[in-house]
Amino acid sequence: METNWNDFVNFYDWEFEFICKEQSKDIYFWLKMANLYKDEILEFGCGTGRISLILAKHNFKITAVDSAEKFIHKLIQKNNHKNLTPLVGDMTTFQSEKRFNLIMFPYSTFQYLLTKDQQIKCLLNAKSLLTENGRIILDISPHIAKGDSLTESIKLYSKWNSEMECQVSMYTSYVISDNIQYWEDDYIITDKNSKESYFTHKIALKNTELQEFKDLCSECKLTIEDIYGSFDLKNVSPDSSNILYIIKK
Ligand SMILES: C[S@@+](CC[C@H](N)C(=O)[O-])C[C@H]1O[C@@H](n2cnc3c(N)ncnc32)[C@H](O)[C@@H]1O
Known part of the structure; x- marks a missing residue:
C-alpha cells in the first residue's frame, strides 16, 4: 500500500x-x-x-x-x-x-x-x-494490529487549525489483516468561508x-x-x- x-x-x-x-x-x-x-x-x-x-x-x-x-x-x-x-x-x-x-x-x-x-x-x-x-x-x-478491525469510521476530533485557518474534522477506521493494521483517516477541512475539502491519509504498520x-x-x-x-x-x-x-x- x-x-x-x-x-x-x-x-x-x-x-x-x-x-x-x-x-x-x-x-x-x-x-x-x-x-x-x-x-x-x-x-x-x-x-x-x-x-x-x-x-x-x-x-x-x-x-x-x-x-x-x-x-x-x-x-x-x-x-x-x-x-x-x-x-x-x-x-x-x-x-x-x-x-x-x-x-x-x-x-x-x-x-x-x-x-x-x-x-x-x-x-x-x-x-x-x-x-x-x-x-x-x-x-x-x-499495540499495532492487535484486536479487531474498526470498519465503521468513528470521529476522533473536530478542531480549529489556526495556521491553516480552518476547522478540521478527522474520522478514523482500520482493518487488521495478517499482522498489519491498515488505517484510513478521513479529514474534512472547512475553511473560514465554509468551503469544504477532503483528504484521506492512509498508513499501514506491521506488528513486530x-x-x-x-x-x-x-x-x-x-x-x-x-x-x-x-x-x-x-x-x-x-x-x-x-x-x-x-x-x-
Ligand atoms: C510517524 S512519522 C514520525 C516522524 C518523526 N520521527 C516523529 O517522531 O515525529 C513516520 C515518518 O516515517 C517516514 N517513513 C515511512 N517509511 C519510510 C521509509 N521507508 N524510509 C524513510 N522514511 C520513512 C514517513 O515519511 C514519516 O515522516
Whole structure:
C-alpha cells in the first residue's frame, strides 16, 4: 500500500501536539541516548524534525532522513540548523560516507516496513552505516494490529487549525489483516468561508513481536543488548506502550 505522507505535511505537527501526548515524552529518552552514544547520529523517518531539531539544538550532529520530500522541506523551513543534515532517503537503501554512533528509529518508524525482506534489508543497511561501537535503537509499538478491525469510521476530533485557518474534522477506521493494521483517516477541512475539502491519509504498520524481532536480529548478526518497556527505562510489562530495543554489532 502506498502511504501518502507528503499530502499530510500540513497536519502532522499540529495533530501530533494533541493526539500523541504520551509519545511526545520520547524526547527525554532520545536525549539520554544521544548523551550516551554521542555524534554522529542518524534518524530514520525524521518527519518534520520533531526529535532531530531538539537534538541539533542540544549540539548533537544529526543526519535526518525521511522518504517524504515535503516533510524534509518543512523541516528545513522550520529551522535549517547548522548541526542538522536533512536528506530525502529511504531507510532500506539510504547510504552515506559517514558512519554513525547512534541510528534511531523513533515512534514505530520501523513498523512501516511491511515484509520480512524489507525489515532485513533495513537492519542490514543500518548495520552498514554503524560505527564499530555504535548502537541502533528502535521504538516499537506492541499495540499495532492487535484486536479487531474498526470498519465503521468513528470521529476522533473536530478542531480549529489556526495556521491553516480552518476547522478540521478527522474520522478514523482500520482493518487488521495478517499482522498489519491498515488505517484510513478521513479529514474534512472547512475553511473560514465554509468551503469544504477532503483528504484521506492512509498508513499501514506491521506488528513486530519480541521473538520475531530477536529472529530478525540474529539473521542480521546483530545483538540485542537491552530491551526497555518505557521511555524512563523500566522493564517490559504487559502495560508497556513502547518497546525500546538497543542493538549493537
Ligand atoms: C510517524 S512519522 C514520525 C516522524 C518523526 N520521527 C516523529 O517522531 O515525529 C513516520 C515518518 O516515517 C517516514 N517513513 C515511512 N517509511 C519510510 C521509509 N521507508 N524510509 C524513510 N522514511 C520513512 C514517513 O515519511 C514519516 O515522516
